Structures are given as structure tokens and as C-alpha cells.
Amino acid sequence: MEMLLLALDLAGTFVFALSGATAGVQNRLDLFGVLVLSFAAGNAGGIARDLLIGATPPAAISNWHYLAVSLLAGTVAFWRPIIIERLRNPVLLFDAAGLGLFAVAGTQKALVFGLNPVMAAPLGMLTGIGGGIARDLLLTEVPTVLRAEVYAIAALAGAAVVVIGSALHLPATAITLSGAVLCFGLRFMAMRWG
Amino acid sequence: MEMLLLALDLAGTFVFALSGATAGVQNRLDLFGVLVLSFAAGNAGGIARDLLIGATPPAAISNWHYLAVSLLAGTVAFWRPIIIERLRNPVLLFDAAGLGLFAVAGTQKALVFGLNPVMAAPLGMLTGIGGGIARDLLLTEVPTVLRAEVYAIAALAGAAVVVIGSALHLPATAITLSGAVLCFGLRFMAMRWG
Amino acid sequence: MEMLLLALDLAGTFVFALSGATAGVQNRLDLFGVLVLSFAAGNAGGIARDLLIGATPPAAISNWHYLAVSLLAGTVAFWRPIIIERLRNPVLLFDAAGLGLFAVAGTQKALVFGLNPVMAAPLGMLTGIGGGIARDLLLTEVPTVLRAEVYAIAALAGAAVVVIGSALHLPATAITLSGAVLCFGLRFMAMRWG
Numbered sequence: 001m002e003m004l005l006l007a008l009d010l011a012g013t014f015v016f017a018l019s020g021a022t023a024g025v026q027n028r029l030d031l032f033g034v035l036v037l038s039f040a041a042g043n044a045g046g047i048a049r050d051l052l053i054g055a056t057p058p059a060a061i062s063n064w065h066y067l068a069v070s071l072l073a074g075t076v077a078f079w080r081p082i083i084i085e086r087l088r089n090p091v092l093l094f095d096a097a098g099l100g101l102f103a104v105a106g107t108q109k110a111l112v113f114g115l116n117p118v119m120a121a122p123l124g125m126l127t128g129i130g131g132g133i134a135r136d137l138l139l140t141e142v143p144t145v146l147r148a149e150v151y152a153i154a155a156l157a158g159a160a161v162v163v164i165g166s167a168l169h170l171p172a173t174a175i176t177l178s179g180a181v182l183c184f185g186l187r188f189m190a191m192r193w194g
Numbered sequence: 195m196e197m198l199l200l201a202l203d204l205a206g207t208f209v210f211a212l213s214g215a216t217a218g219v220q221n222r223l224d225l226f227g228v229l230v231l232s233f234a235a236g237n238a239g240g241i242a243r244d245l246l247i248g249a250t251p252p253a254a255i256s257n258w259h260y261l262a263v264s265l266l267a268g269t270v271a272f273w274r275p276i277i278i279e280r281l282r283n284p285v286l287l288f289d290a291a292g293l294g295l296f297a298v299a300g301t302q303k304a305l306v307f308g309l310n311p312v313m314a315a316p317l318g319m320l321t322g323i324g325g326g327i328a329r330d331l332l333l334t335e336v337p338t339v340l341r342a343e344v345y346a347i348a349a350l351a352g353a354a355v356v357v358i359g360s361a362l363h364l365p366a367t368a369i370t371l372s373g374a375v376l377c378f379g380l381r382f383m384a385m386r387w388g
Numbered sequence: 389m390e391m392l393l394l395a396l397d398l399a400g401t402f403v404f405a406l407s408g409a410t411a412g413v414q415n416r417l418d419l420f421g422v423l424v425l426s427f428a429a430g431n432a433g434g435i436a437r438d439l440l441i442g443a444t445p446p447a448a449i450s451n452w453h454y455l456a457v458s459l460l461a462g463t464v465a466f467w468r469p470i471i472i473e474r475l476r477n478p479v480l481l482f483d484a485a486g487l488g489l490f491a492v493a494g495t496q497k498a499l500v501f502g503l504n505p506v507m508a509a510p511l512g513m514l515t516g517i518g519g520g521i522a523r524d525l526l527l528t529e530v531p532t533v534l535r536a537e538v539y540a541i542a543a544l545a546g547a548a549v550v551v552i553g554s555a556l557h558l559p560a561t562a563i564t565l566s567g568a569v570l571c572f573g574l575r576f577m578a579m580r581w582g
Contacts, residue, residue, distance in 0.1 A: 024534075032541065033534030047440070052241070054250030056442030057503060064506040115251060118258040133332075138521075140334050140528050146218075146227030153226065246435070248444030309445060312452040327526075334528050340412075340421030347420065 009105060010069050012098030013060075017042030017070040019095060020135045021077030022084060027139055031078050037135055038074030039067065045130025049106050049123050053113040092191055096154075100183035103128040103155035104176050107162040117163045124159030125152055128183075150190040158183030203299060204263050206292030207254075211236030211264040213289060214329045215271030216278060221333055225272050231329055232268030233261065239324025243300050243317050247307040286385060290348075294377035297322040297349035298370050301356040311357045318353030319346055322377075344384040352377030397493060398457050400486030401448075405430030405458040407483060408523045409465030410472060415527055419466050425523055426462030427455065433518025437494050437511050441501040480579060484542075488571035491516040491543040492564050495550040505551045512547030513540055516571075538578040546571030 020041025024034035043060035050058035060066040077084050106127025110120035129145045129152050136143040145151050158179040165175030214235025218228035237254035244252035254260040271278050300321025304314035323339045323346050330337040339345050352373040359369030408429025412422035431448035438446035448454040465472050494515025498508035517533045517540050524531040533539050546567040553563030 027530070029534050030537050032537035036534055036540075051245060051439060052251055052255050056250075056444075057440055057501075061440050061507055061511070062504060064504050067507065067510065113251075116256060116258050119255055119261065122261065123255070137331065137334075137525065138531065138534065140525075140530050142221070142334050143332065146223050146230055146332065149224050149226035152230075245439060246445055246449050250444075307445075310450060310452050313449055313455065316455065317449070331525065331528075336415070336528050337526065340417050340424055340526065343418050343420035346424075 005105065006065075008101050009059075010065055011094065012101045013042040013046075013066055014069050014073050015094035015098040016045075016102075016131045017073035018077055018084060019132065021074040022081075023135055023139060024074075025077055025081055031075075034078045035071055035074040037138060038077070039070040040138055041131040041135040042066070042070040042073065043131065044134030045102060045127040045132075046106065048130045049110065049127045052123065052126075053110050053115055055109070055113060093188070096184050096187040096191065097180075099128045099151070099155055099187055100158050100180035103158040103183050104162050104179040107159040107179070108166075108172075108176065111163070111166055117167055121156060121159040121163045124162065125155040128152075128155035128158075151187065154183045154186035154190070157186055199299065200259075202295050203253075204259055205288065206295045206299075207236040207240075207260055208263050208267050209288035209292040210239075210296075210325045211267035212271055212278060213326065215268040216275075217329055217333060218268075219271055219275055225269075228272045229265055229268040231332060232271070233264040234332055235325040235329040236260065236264040236267065237325065238328030239296060239321040239326075240300065242324045243304065243321045246317065246320075247304050247309055249303070249307055287382070290378050290381035290385065291374075293322045293345070293349055293381055294352050294374035297352040297377050298356050298373040301353040301373070302360075302366075302370065305357070305360055311361055315350060315353040315357045318356065319349040322346075322349035322352075345381065348377045348380035348384065351380055393493065394453075396489050397447075398453055399482065400489045401430040401434075401454055402457050402461050403482035403486040404433075404490075404519045405461035406465055406472060407520065409462040410469075411523055411527060412462075413465055413469055419463075422466045423459055423462040425526060426465070427458040428526055429519040429523040430454070430458040430461065431519065432522030433490060433515040433520075434494065436518045437498065437515045440511065440514075441498050441503055443497070443501060481576070484572050484575040484579065485568075487516045487539070487543055487575055488546050488568035491546040491571050492550055492567040495547040495567070496554075496560075496564065499551070499554055505555055509544060509547040509551045512550065513543040516540075516543035516546075539575065542571045542574035542578070545574055 017038040020037040020039075021034050023041070024037035029037065043066055047058040047060050050056065103124045107120050107124030110123040111117065115123060132145055132151075133143040161179035161182055162175050165178065166172075211232040214231040214233075215228050217235070218231035223231065237260055241252040241254050244250065297318045301314050301318030304317040305311065309317060326339055326345075327337040355373035355376055356369050359372070360366075405426040408425040408427075409422050411429070412425035417425065431454055435446040435448050438444065491512045495508050495512030498511040499505065503511060520533055520539075521531040549567035549570055550563050553566070
């Protein structure tokens with residue numbers, strides 16, 4: 001289970017890092033700039049959450065896998081943008097999946113660290129949307145999420161499922177899955193018919 | 195006294211959140227974006243201070259009242275901008291009051307956490323001006339406070355009163371009040387004749 | 389040795405603060421804005437590193453010397469820009485020296501705090517480049533370092549020397565010096581022939 005969660009977390013980091021790298025390539029950054037954006041987009045949400053709940057050093061800093069996965073995503077996007085182009089639909093799917101996973105995992109981590117349940121949901125949402133905010137600010141653009149709210153609302157809905165399920169003492173696996181699937185579904189429908 | 199301080203702190207959060215929400219409405223953000231700006235403007239100063247002095251999780255994260263007050267301010271500003279318009283003068287008054295309170299409360303919290311007195315004053319100032327900086331950066335504007343220095347100087351003056359009074363072992367209530375009133379007065383005069 | 393390190397750290401802070409102050413003057417900020425940029429450029433890298441490794445309060449907050457040195461640099465740049473102009477070459481030299489020192493010192497601090505060696509090098513690099521990123525973001529410019537990668541690569545090379553030397557149990561003074569000199573040399577050559 002631990003291994004599965006880490007694997008899913010790293011998969012989420014990878015797709016968010018791809019979004020950062022793609023934005024960097026579009027802004028004609030050099031390789032180094034692209035890699036910085038990859039790491040920021042893939043990890044800023046989790047780092048912000050960890051700093052705010054007092055879990056220092058943040059997982060993305062103490063565990064080198066997050067850096068490796070971010071650099072891999074950035075390198076692929078920089079050297080082989082064509083691959084990203086072809087994988088466009090899968091990447092969007094992964095992005096929705098990453099959002100769901102980050103929102104749910106972030107909420108649970110906040111609860112584990114004893115945060116007030118009312119605040120655990122926004123922290124889960126922050127985990128999901130923080131990377132995109134960092135990516136946009138580094139490129140001096142108003143964060144997309146401030147204008148495209150469905151992204152944040154999907155994350156918040158998934159986080160709320162975890163908080164409510166946890167308050168009702170429902171089984172952790174079930175509420176985690178439900179929250180992630182709800183977030184994924186909302187995001188996916190918004191992409192489909194938005 | 196504790197209750198009174200919390201109430202004043204939340205009042206300060208409310209008026210700063212109003213400033214964030216108003217900026218969001220003027221930039222034509224949707225409701226979600228307006229609420230994010232409300233929370234950022236109302237709480238970024240205190241969160242930055244708490245992270246820097248090692249008081250994690252920050253009060254604005256561990257106590258849900260700050261979130262509730264920020265969302266209330268954001269919702270009002272979004273749905274009833276006319277109310278903000280009519281309350282313009284009171285809001286400016288509250289804003290000056292909030293600045294004074296944040297500067298003074300931030301300084302005292304830094305002293306309580308054992309910070310060097312010389313550094314407690316800038317941390318108090320940061321508590322007062324941090325929200326406005328976060329608000330402006332999220333909208334990719336150069337922070338207003340970098341150009342309108344009277345705002346920061348009023349906060350710094352209030353913070354300095356607390357540091358000096360504390361070093362002289364004067365009664366805490368008296369120096370808190372004096373610092374807040376001095377900051378409020380400087381800010382108010384600057385609005386009046388600036 | 390401790391004293392020497394602190395002196396070098398403060399020298400690095402001073403030159404980075406000068407770069408922030410100069411950017412502030414060029415953007416026609418008032419004295420207060422220039423001082424904020426001085427402090428941010430001189431200390432944001434070290435503060436970010438300390439927050440990420442859990443060393444709170446950060447050195448730049450707990451020790452008032454960093455603030456004093458930053459304010460001195462900002463005041464000089466604001467009132468006597470001509471001095472900065474005349475000292476242009478020395479300042480660039482100091483800037484390269486500051487980068488080397490920050491990268492090396494940041495890496496060692498991360499290792500001392502038990503960070504994974506693979507992550508200590510990027511944290512050292514962040515110490516060196518974080519101030520410039522904060523300076524540029526406050527002026528809503530895309531961080532220079534994202535486009536001028538030699539700056540970051542020099543910092544990373546210096547940091548890597550410390551990590552590798554530390555893993556091989558080489559003497560600390562030797563690897564510190566080598567890392568700083570390597571970073572300084574790369575940066576200097578890039579200025580000379582870049």
C-alpha cells in the first residue's frame with residue numbers, strides 16, 4: 001500500500017512536471033529553465049503543504065525520487081516535444097488523475113499531522129493546484145487556476161470526500177479511492193464538455 | 195484578553211481580505227479566484243511570519259476561523275460590490291486599524307518565540323504588509339507597498355514601539371495599544387493628507 | 389573558522405543585496421522598496437533553504453547582521469549609485485564570489501541537517517540563485533536565472549564538489565574551498581567570454 005501510494009504520487013509529480021516543462025518550452029526557456037519549471041510544477045503544491053503543516057523537510061526535498069521524476073519529465077519535454085504532442089490525450093488523463101491523487105493524498109497527510117478537518121480540505125486542494133500556481137508565477141502570468149475554477153473545485157470536492165469520510169470513520173482505502181475518482185471525474189468531464 | 199486579541203486579529207483579516215477580494219473583482223476573476231485572493235491578502239502576512247519564526251502550523255492554517263472570515267469577505271465583495279463601495283470610508287479606516295493590529299501582534303508573537311528584538315520589528319511589519327504583497331504578486335503586479343512606503347513605515351513604527359517598550363519592560367497592554375494607535379494614526383494621516 | 393564563514397556569508401549577502409538594490413533603483417522604487425529588494429536579493433536563497441531543511445528560524449531572521457548588511461547595501465545603492473557604477477567590476481567579482489560561497493555553504497548546511505546528498509546539491513544551488521529569483525519576481529520579471537543558465541550551473545557544480553567530497557570523506561576545508569573556487573571560476577569565465 002505504501003509502495004502503491006508512493007508510485008501514484010510520483011506518477012502525479014511526473015504529469016504535473018510535464019505541464020511545467022511544456023510551459024517552459026513554449027516560453028523558449030533553455031534546458032535549465034525548463035527543468036526548474038518541471039520541478040516547481042511537479043512539487044510546489046506538496047512542498048507548500050508540508051511547510052504549512054510542519055512536515056519538514058518536505059517529502060519532495062528529503063526523497064530524491066521526486067527530483068529524478070521531475071528532471072525526467074523536463075528532459076523528455078525539452079528534447080522530444082513531439083512525444084508530448086502525441087501523448088496529448090494520455091497526458092491530460094494523467095493530469096486529471098494526478099490532480100485527484102494529489103488532492104486526496106494531501107488531505108490525508110494534513111489529517112495525519114493533526115490539522116483541523118475544515119482546513120485539511122483546502123490543504124489538499126493546495127497540494128493539487130500549488131504546482132500550477134508556481135509554474136505560472138515563475139513565468140509572471142496570473143495563475144490559470146484563478147480563472148479556471150473547475151480545476152480547483154474538482155480538487156476541493158475530492159478533498160472534502162476524504163475529510164467527511166474520515167470524520168465518519170469510514171475505511172481509509174474506500175474514501176481515498178472515492179475522493180480521487182470524484183476529482184478525476186469532475187476534471188475529466190470539464191475537459192470533455194467544458 | 196485572549197478573546198479580544200483573536201477578535202481584533204480576525205477583524206484585521208476581514209478588512210485585508212476585502213482588499214484582496216476587491217482587487218480580484220477589478221481583475222474580473224471568477225468567484226474562486228476572488229476567494230483565493232481574499233485568503234491570500236488576509237493571511238499571507240501572518241503565515242509568512244509564522245513560517246519564519248517556526249510557529250507551524252501557522253495560526254491561519256490550524257484555526258479555521260481565519261479561512262471562514264476570509265471567505266465571508268470574499269463572498270460579500272463578489273456578490274455585493276455595492277456594499278464595499280458604500281462602506282469605502284469605513285473599510286479604509288478598518289484597513290488602517292488592521293495594519294496597526296497586525297504589525298503589533300506580529301511583533302509580539304515574534305518576541306514570544308524568542309526572536310532577536312531587532313528582527314521582531316521587521317517581522318511585525320511583514321505581518322502587516324505581507325498580505326498585500328501576496329495579493330499583488332498573484333495578479334502579477336509590482337507590490338504596491340514597494341512604491342507607497344508610508345504603509346510600511348507606519349507598520350514599522352508600530353512594531354518598533356512594541357520592541358522598545360518590551361525592552362524597557364513596560365506593561366504589555368500599554369505598549370500594544372500605543373504601537374497600534376501610532377501605526378493607525380500615521381496611516382490615517384497619510385490617507386487624509388497624502 | 390566559524391567567524392570566517394560568517395564573514396564570508398555576510399560578504400555574499402552584501403553583494404547580492406547590491407544587485408537587488410540596483411534593480412530597485414533602475415525600477416525607480418523609493419528608498420523603502422529598494423531596501424526590501426536588497427534584503428530579498430541578499431537573503432531569500434538562504435531563507436528558502438533553511439525553511440526547506442527545517443532550520444527555523446532561518447539564520448537571516450534569527451541573526452540581525454544579515455538585515456544590517458542588506459540595509460547598508462541598499463542605502464549605498466540608493467544614495468550613491470555612482471559608487472556602485474565605479475565599483476562595477478569589483479561588484480561582479482564579489483557577485484561571483486558570493487555565488488560560490490552561498491552554493492558551497494548552502495550544501496554543507498543541508499548535509500549537516502541530514503538531507504539526502506543527492507538533494508543537498510540542488511539546495512546549495514537554490515541558496516545561490518534564490519535571491520535573484522525573489523528579486524526578479526518582486527519586480528514581476530521572469531527570473532534571469534531561468535534564461536542565463538551558466539549562473540545556476542556554476543552554483544550546481546560547486547555544490548556537487550561538496551557533496552562528492554563529503555561522500556568520499558575528504559577534508560571539509562579542502563572541499564569547501566575547491567567547490568567555491570570552481571563555482572567562482574565558471575561564473576568568472578562566463579562573464580569574461582560569455
